[in-house]
Amino acid sequence: MLGRGAAQIVGAVRPTLGPRPRLTAIADVTVRNRRPEILDDGGVIARRIIALAKREENSGAMLLRQALWSLRQEVGDGAATAAVMFQTIFEAGQRYSAAGGDLLGLRAGLERGWRLCHAALAHMARPIEGQEALTQMAESICYDPPLARVLGEIFDIVGEYGQLEVRTGNQRHLEREYVEGAYWKSSWLSSRMITDVARQEAQAHEAVLLLSNLEIQEPSDLIPTLELALARNAKALVVVAKSLSERALSVLLLNQRPGQFQTLAVKAPSPQGMAPEPKWALEDLSILTGGRVFQQEARETLDNLRWEDVGRARRVWATAHHFGVVGGAGDPHRLREHIQAVRQSVPHLQDAVQQRAVQERLGRLLGGAALLWVGGDTQSDSVFRQDQAERTARALRMALHDGVGPGGGAAYLACQSLLPTTTTTEAERVAYRILAQALEAPTRTIISNAGFEPSEWLPQIQRAGPGYGFDVRVGRVVNMPDAGIHDTISVLQAALRTAVTTASLALSAEVLVQPSHARGLS
Numbered sequence: 177m178l179g180r181g182a183a184q185i186v187g188a189v190r191p192t193l194g195p196r197p198r199l200t201a202i203a204d205v206t207v208r209n210r211r212p213e214i215l216d217d218g219g220v221i222a223r224r225i226i227a228l229a230k231r232e233e234n235s236g237a238m239l240l241r242q243a244l245w246s247l248r249q250e251v252g253d254g255a256a257t258a259a260v261m262f263q264t265i266f267e268a269g270q271r272y273s274a275a276g277g278d279l280l281g282l283r284a285g286l287e288r289g290w291r292l293c294h295a296a297l298a299h300m301a302r303p304i305e306g307q308e309a310l311t312q313m314a315e316s317i318c319y320d321p322p323l324a325r326v327l328g329e330i331f332d333i334v335g336e337y338g339q340l341e342v343r344t345g346n347q348r349h350l351e352r353e354y355v356e357g358a359y360w361k362s363s364w365l366s367s368r369m370i371t372d373v374a375r376q377e378a379q380a381h382e383a384v385l386l387l388s389n390l391e392i393q394e395p396s397d398l399i400p401t402l403e404l405a406l407a408r409n410a411k412a413l414v415v416v417a418k419s420l421s422e423r424a425l426s427v428l429l430l431n432q433r434p435g436q437f438q439t440l441a442v443k444a445p446s447p448q449g450m451a452p453e454p455k456w457a458l459e460d461l462s463i464l465t466g467g468r469v470f471q472q473e474a475r476e477t478l479d480n481l482r483w484e485d486v487g488r489a490r491r492v493w494a495t496a497h498h499f500g501v502v503g504g505a506g507d508p509h510r511l512r513e514h515i516q517a518v519r520q521s522v523p524h525l526q527d528a529v530q531q532r533a534v535q536e537r538l539g540r541l542l543g544g545a546a547l548l549w550v551g552g553d554t555q556s557d558s559v560f561r562q563d564q565a566e567r568t569a570r571a572l573r574m575a576l577h578d579g580v581g582p583g584g585g586a587a588y589l590a591c592q593s594l595l596p597t598t599t600t601t602e603a604e605r606v607a608y609r610i611l612a613q614a615l616e617a618p619t620r621t622i623i624s625n626a627g628f629e630p631s632e633w634l635p636q637i638q639r640a641g642p643g644y645g646f647d648v649r650v651g652r653v654v655n656m657p658d659a660g661i662h663d664t665i666s667v668l669q670a671a672l673r674t675a676v677t678t679a680s681l682a683l684s685a686e687v688l689v690q691p692s693h694a695r696g697l698s
Contacts, residue, residue, distance in 0.1 A: 181236030186259045189218040193256035194622035218255030219248025243678040250528045252570035254671035261614040261675035268610040269683045278603040283680045285607025290676040293591040301579030301665040307332035312660040318568040330546045336576035339539030342565045345549030353547045358540035359500030365441040378494045380412035380440045385487035388470035389444045395427040412438040414492045442499045464504035580662035585619030586645035
């Protein structure tokens with residue numbers, strides 16, 4: 177029963193694998209007359225399948241569904257690849273079990289085998305560089321040439337840790353903007369501080385910054401800071417705080433002198449997702465600008481503020497949704513040490529959401545940032561394309577960080593010859609044979625999805641040697657890296673791990689506990 181349910185998930189996801197995918201249409205049966213959703217993202221397709229009609233098949237479907245969605249959240253890609261390898265392993269394992277085989281030995285052999293492949297894939301990793309290579313990589317993920325070109329350009333400019341924010345555009349074509357310096361999700365605390373009406377933006381040049389997460393209520397709390405800024409002939413004062421009362425804001429507004437002294441109040445960044453954004457933002461602001469953070473939790477006040485406590489920046493800007501700092505005057509040596517410490521923390525984070533948050537943090541600290549507006553013919557098209565942009569951007573980051581290997585299933589084929597041919601047990605020998613078949617499954621599926629016959633081309637690929645695969649776009653065997661066809665190494669590793677561990681779990685499941693939908697017990 178597990179196999180029949182999982183096979184339905186694989187059947188829905190399989191068509192999306194390869195550069196010429198056959199899309200999957202999913203209809204919402206709870207809403208009448210709604211157009212089916214057309215998808216080519218294996219993880220999202222699996223996620224959209226809420227339940228199967230037959231309860232005895234549903235458990236297998238949900239087991240694989242959860243595994244594919246978790247993989248998609250972790251690395252942004254690889255769900256279809258994992259699905260076809262899972263099916264190969266599971267079905268072969270079932271046949272072995274039915275013949276009286278040693279399932280525990282099979283599981284142990286599969287685990288040893290995928291770890292050997294994991295190491296072999298890591299050894300294949302090569303850096304990806306240049307706009308053309310990044311564009312080719314992006315197109316192999318999103319199959320949207322205009323979007324791939326824009327993302328290739330963006331990541332060639334902002335780099336691995338560059339900050340990218342994808343927004344919904346009002347036009348059909350793509351628009352991008354590069355942002356100097358670092359910026360956070362926040363806002364000005366009063367629209368009366370706007371200096372550029374057309375852009376709805378407040379700017380402060382040659383500014384000193386008061387950094388805090390305080391709730392400033394009394395106007396007198398800001399007087400020492402204002403006096404200090406004016407005494408030092410500062411051109412602008414920026415106050416970062418959790419909140420300011422109207423009376424405190426009025427003090428800043430009354431001290432504005434157009435062309436001579438500008439004041440700006442900015443809300444301290446609020447929590448985003450699972451990451452401790454406010455703490456990170458204030459810490460990073462402190463290092464970027466050289467200022468000290470006044471903490472409400474420590475019951476600090478502004479009474480004894482000194483010049484050494486304020487930060488400085490060439491320019492600070494704020495809108496209704498963001499604020500940014502350009503040209504912070506912090507200690508460069510301390511900033512480099514801080515960036516290195518943050519960078520070293522990324523590999524130790526197990527949670528994919530926190531990893532992405534730390535990578536975005538690095539982008540801010542390094543100063544590379546871009547905005548991308550994505551539109552479409554309809555609202556659903558726009559949402560779909562925006563999701564594609566975010567998924568492709570995540571995969572490009574991983575490619576820049578972890579390197580790439582031969583694409584189109586060629587990296588997996590190269591792992592086949594590395595599996596031991598001599599083993600101590602029959603179960604281990606069977607496990608390696610099954611794993612070798614699974615490593616072939618992605619290539620077979622890509623060729624089949626493009627309308628070619630796998631049995632005709634696989635022998636030619638094997639004769640060509642490691643790194644070769646079938647380029648379905650031109651219909652011949654090619655050296656995949658030379659043809660610009662790459663896969664991200666970390667995605668390949670994660671997809672193989674997911675396929676093996678999920679299949680092993682399904683094979684060893686002896687008891688299924690399913691919730692009863694009946695009103696009473698029978």
